[in-house]
Amino acid sequence: MTDLFLGADRASESEAAAVDEALRSRDVDPVVRPETERLYTSGRARRAERRHYLLPALHALQNAAGWISPGGINYVAEVLGVPPAEAFGVASFYDLFRTEPPDHDGDTFHVCVDAACQIAGYDDLAASVRASGGHVHLGPCLGQCERAPALFVQGVGGRPDYVPADAEPFELPQAGDPSLRLLRRIGVADATSLESYMAHGGYQALRRAGEMGAEAVLEAVAASGLSGRGGAAFPTGVKWRAVASESGRPKHVVANCDESEPGTFKDRIVMEHDPFAVIETMTIAGLATGARNGWIYIRGEYPLATARLQGAIDAARAAGLLGDDAAGTGHGFDIAIWRGAGAYICGEETALFNSLEGFRGEPRNKPPFPTTHGLFGEPTAINNPETLLNVLDVITEGPDAYRSRGTERSPGTKLLCLSGKVGRPGLYEVPFGTTLGDLLELAGGVAGNGELQAVLMGGAAGSFVGPDSLDLPLTLEDTRAAGTTLGSGVVMAFDTSVDMTDVVVRIAEFFRDESCGQCVPCRVGAVRQHETLVQMQRKGSLSPARRALIDEMAEVMVDASICGLGHTAASAVRSALDLGLIASAPA
Amino acid sequence: MTGAATVTETAVTITIDGQPVEVAEGSTIHAACVEAGIDTPTLCWAENLTPVNVCRVCVVELEGSRALVPSCSRPAEDGMVVQTDTPRVRHSRRMVLEFLGSGVDLSQAEDLHHWMDAYGADPDRYGDEGHSVERVDEPVKIQDELYIRDYSKCVLCYKCVEACGDDAQHTFAIAVAGRGFDARISTEFDVTLPDSACVYCGNCVGVCPTGALQFKTEYDLREVGEWRPEDQSVTRTVCSYCGVGCNLDLHVQDERIVKVTSPSDHSVTSGHLCIKGRFG
Numbered sequence A: 001m002t003d004l005f006l007g008a009d010r011a012s013e014s015e016a017a018a019v020d021e022a023l024r025s026r027d028v029d030p031v032v033r034p035e036t037e038r039l040y041t042s043g044r045a046r047r048a049e050r051r052h053y054l055l056p057a058l059h060a061l062q063n064a065a066g067w068i069s070p071g072g073i074n075y076v077a078e079v080l081g082v083p084p085a086e087a088f089g090v091a092s093f094y095d096l097f098r099t100e101p102p103d104h105d106g107d108t109f110h111v112c113v114d115a116a117c118q119i120a121g122y123d124d125l126a127a128s129v130r131a132s133g134g135h136v137h138l139g140p141c142l143g144q145c146e147r148a149p150a151l152f153v154q155g156v157g158g159r160p161d162y163v164p165a166d167a168e169p170f171e172l173p174q175a176g177d178p179s180l181r182l183l184r185r186i187g188v189a190d191a192t193s194l195e196s197y198m199a200h201g202g203y204q205a206l207r208r209a210g211e212m213g214a215e216a217v218l219e220a221v222a223a224s225g226l227s228g229r230g231g232a233a234f235p236t237g238v239k240w241r242a243v244a245s246e247s248g249r250p251k252h253v254v255a256n257c258d259e260s261e262p263g264t265f266k267d268r269i270v271m272e273h274d275p276f277a278v279i280e281t282m283t284i285a286g287l288a289t290g291a292r293n294g295w296i297y298i299r300g301e302y303p304l305a306t307a308r309l310q311g312a313i314d315a316a317r318a319a320g321l322l323g324d325d326a327a328g329t330g331h332g333f334d335i336a337i338w339r340g341a342g343a344y345i346c347g348e349e350t351a352l353f354n355s356l357e358g359f360r361g362e363p364r365n366k367p368p369f370p371t372t373h374g375l376f377g378e379p380t381a382i383n384n385p386e387t388l389l390n391v392l393d394v395i396t397e398g399p400d401a402y403r404s405r406g407t408e409r410s411p412g413t414k415l416l417c418l419s420g421k422v423g424r425p426g427l428y429e430v431p432f433g434t435t436l437g438d439l440l441e442l443a444g445g446v447a448g449n450g451e452l453q454a455v456l457m458g459g460a461a462g463s464f465v466g467p468d469s470l471d472l473p474l475t476l477e478d479t480r481a482a483g484t485t486l487g488s489g490v491v492m493a494f495d496t497s498v499d500m501t502d503v504v505v506r507i508a509e510f511f512r513d514e515s516c517g518q519c520v521p522c523r524v525g526a527v528r529q530h531e532t533l534v535q536m537q538r539k540g541s542l543s544p545a546r547r548a549l550i551d552e553m554a555e556v557m558v559d560a561s562i563c564g565l566g567h568t569a570a571s572a573v574r575s576a577l578d579l580g581l582i583a584s585a586p587a
Numbered sequence B: 001m002t003g004a005a006t007v008t009e010t011a012v013t014i015t016i017d018g019q020p021v022e023v024a025e026g027s028t029i030h031a032a033c034v035e036a037g038i039d040t041p042t043l044c045w046a047e048n049l050t051p052v053n054v055c056r057v058c059v060v061e062l063e064g065s066r067a068l069v070p071s072c073s074r075p076a077e078d079g080m081v082v083q084t085d086t087p088r089v090r091h092s093r094r095m096v097l098e099f100l101g102s103g104v105d106l107s108q109a110e111d112l113h114h115w116m117d118a119y120g121a122d123p124d125r126y127g128d129e130g131h132s133v134e135r136v137d138e139p140v141k142i143q144d145e146l147y148i149r150d151y152s153k154c155v156l157c158y159k160c161v162e163a164c165g166d167d168a169q170h171t172f173a174i175a176v177a178g179r180g181f182d183a184r185i186s187t188e189f190d191v192t193l194p195d196s197a198c199v200y201c202g203n204c205v206g207v208c209p210t211g212a213l214q215f216k217t218e219y220d221l222r223e224v225g226e227w228r229p230e231d232q233s234v235t236r237t238v239c240s241y242c243g244v245g246c247n248l249d250l251h252v253q254d255e256r257i258v259k260v261t262s263p264s265d266h267s268v269t270s271g272h273l274c275i276k277g278r279f280g
Helices: A013-024 A043-049 A051-065 A070-080 A084-091 A115-119 A122-131 A194-199 A204-212 A214-224 A236-244 A266-273 A275-289 A303-318 A349-356 A385-397 A399-403 A436-442 A476-481 A500-514 A520-539 A544-560 A564-568 A571-578 B029-035 B087-103 B110-119 B159-164 B203-207 B216-223 B275-279
Strands: A108-112 A135-139 A151-154 A252-257 A293-298 A334-339 A380-383 A413-420 A426-431 A452-457 A463-465 A490-495 B011-016 B019-024 B059-062 B081-083 B147-149 B175-177 B184-186 B213-215 B233-238 B247-253 B256-261
Touching: A013 A051, A013 A070, A051 A070, A051 A084, A051 A334, A051 A349, A070 A084, A084 B175, A084 B184, A108 A115, A108 A122, A115 A122, A115 A413, A115 A490, A115 A500, A122 A135, A194 A275, A194 A303, A204 A214, A204 A275, A204 A385, A214 A236, A214 A275, A214 A385, A214 A399, A236 A275, A236 A380, A236 A385, A252 A275, A252 A349, A252 A385, A266 A275, A266 A303, A266 A385, A266 A413, A275 A293, A275 A303, A275 A334, A275 A380, A275 A385, A293 A303, A293 A349, A303 A334, A349 A380, A380 A385, A385 A399, A413 A436, A426 A436, A436 A452, A436 A490, A463 A571, A500 A520, A500 A571, A520 A544, A520 A564, A520 B087, A544 A564, A544 A571, A544 B087, B011 B029, B019 B029, B029 B059, B059 B087, B087 B110, B147 B216, B159 B203, B203 B213, B203 B275, B213 B216, B216 B256, B256 B275
Parallel strands: A108 A135, A252 A293, A252 A380, A293 A334, A413 A490, B011 B081
Antiparallel strands: A108 A151, A413 A426, A452 A463, A452 A490, B011 B019, B059 B081, B147 B213, B175 B184, B233 B247, B247 B256
16 A cells, blocks of 8 residues: 555455445446555545545445444555545444444334424334334434334345335325326336336437437526425526536536435435436436536435436446437436435535545535536536426426416426325425415325414425415415425424424424534534523523524524525524424513 | 635735725635735634635625625635625624634633634523533543644634645544534544554644644643743744755743744745654
């Protein structure tokens, strides 16, 4: 080895074999480079070489031994040329990686403790897992809120990760509804068959895009008024245009499949049941922007979606729909999948880039923006699956027909994740402009005692609204005007029997746990906010001074945090206080 | 971390607190503030390191920007209108200092004290009626006779990591590990420095703003109440170990060298040394 300092610990045979296998499956030769080649001269050079294989290698270690051992870190450090201190810094960042020897040798049963699972009784689930001898790890939202309480099993010793509920038959609440656009193939087409996808209109959009050419695709996407569905609602056409106008450097299309916002599960269902659509629309994005490299960064807790997407990529590649001449468009495009490892922050686009590149998932300061300095510092179009899926209709129907649904300023349809106390939790698709009340009716109305107390809009990063908001039209402009947000499409209902203090304190704890720790306002602010609420819960009231302190803390988090996590960490808490859902003035 | 843009000969003009300031294109807003004679608190910024903009104490209000922006890393662009002393700016700076003081020991972060006074930061107001707040509270790591690490004073400014890594030494012995409030500067698995890649250049000590990293000599003197900066003389000399020609500032107390630094604007060292010059 050249100039890496490694301690005496060595990887076990099974650890080394697991890492080798993970790298070989990505066409990387897991052999230490000869001494003459200086692999890791400094940041950028190391980055370009092999550093981005760190996350897959750490997954392999975790699965092989149940933790990331010192010997394992040394092996990965040597093979990838990453300093062991940095590799440890990365490993210790993620919930799904343990950096201490496990006190059990079985699989780990992750039980979600966030809002939907909290009110569905996650503690009963955890107790039953423990009673059958399973090792329980209580953690954040697993993206299965429609079937709360949620469970994800992390395998060890070569056993795969799995979600027990994936074995249950899946049915879309709106199955058979002819008005469905984004969800129309779900439960209709076979998610594991390219033929079936084709038979339901698959790859017509890519073929059409190939005929139109990149410029016309960019124009159509811009004219459609499509905006990002992850919460920020940035115009997709503007983003794609900016990447298309960059030249001279490699470019990337990244599918942000790291949905981790508590209450959100839309992209999971899309990926599990319509994976080819994600692949096809990424290819269209590559064609339009001139990017040849496609990346899917998917949260580690989504094993079925990961398998389905990999199956779709393999099938598409075999059929010539990915590769040097994707679908005969003359444009080369291929896709690789990277799994996250349990970190909400990695859904933030620049944190996602750092994570994929093998660095800690800490957000970057913006500007510069991803369109010029994205993955590997190169121009990148990053979109989530829901946003991408809209492109199919934009291309095949044209922007005018696309705009016939929704409102002038919020064209199209929206996927909404209904959970909590509703009659039929699940994924719904409605045109923008549908009112909150009509949506709740569609989902079977308020469950529990039937009396609505509040609705959490947009997830933990969103805000609560009260029963007086049932007439609120669900559009970007109306929700903004009402001081709330559609966010990532979370609509979580609470009936009057729910103790909202527990829910809100847990939301504050979520941010405390998920702050990456990089910037001071969020690292410390999220802790102090949570402490203040715990104290309030214990005393049963919040003094005016403490209420003012929450606002003061919120102000610095909004104004001075690096990224959206800090900007929104106080949003739901403050809305709950404003609505009087939790203790306010002393009695 | 995003590097600072290249400074070129082209000038840009920005307005700071109503006053036009001309700086070279690629300069930061912070550099423009310095040019305009406006004092700005900084913690994670240093002239010899790439800005990481993590502490957020240097934030300013930029017209057209929804959030405040870190002046240490944001390049000045022609026509920018910046405010450095608005209620929003003062509030964020005060809260950042308060947050830090509420979680770690800032008693030796002397550069911050006058800013805490200026902004009225009160780190003690977070606990209430017997309710305690989480603090970083760890025993001092003393693993050799050269320097100590006291992470209960660490503000996670990343300076030591930068100096150990890409910005100076390229040793990469330390990195940030863990997440959130539990994040710490650490070797792999927290192994001791002698078991790590550390080469004892001491460049991490040289950039630490809070006394979390300290010469063992200074630490020992402070422990017995004998650390007296006012009685110290600083003598500049050239290191005699090799032919590079590093400037050394020898800090002498009671006729004993208690600390060695190098001027951060020195053309040879940029403030960084090796074990021979630092601990000779």
